[in-house]
Amino acid sequence: MHETLDTLRKCVNKGVYVLIGEGYWKQQPSKEYLEALGGAEESELLSHFENVKVGKN
Numbered sequence: 001m002h003e004t005l006d007t008l009r010k011c012v013n014k015g016v017y018v019l020i021g022e023g024y025w026k027q028q029p030s031k032e033y034l035e036a037l038g039g040a041e042e043s044e045l046l047s048h049f050e051n052v053k054v055g056k057n
Contacts, residue, residue: 002054020055024048 008018023045034040046054 005054022046022051024051 004020005018008020012018025042025045025047029040029042034042
């Protein structure tokens with residue numbers, strides 16, 4: 001998400017809002033859940049709070 005925001009900052013005028021639909025973990029995923037997602041890793045997504053924090057920077 002950081003890379004996406006850094007790129008978009010270069011493409012839009014100051015004061016413009018950008019809306020991004022970023023996935024997040026509602027709760028810490030279990031090992032079984034990650035395996036059911038095809039071997040996903042917990043580090044692939046942040047929590048909702050962390051996404052909002054990144055977006056405010």
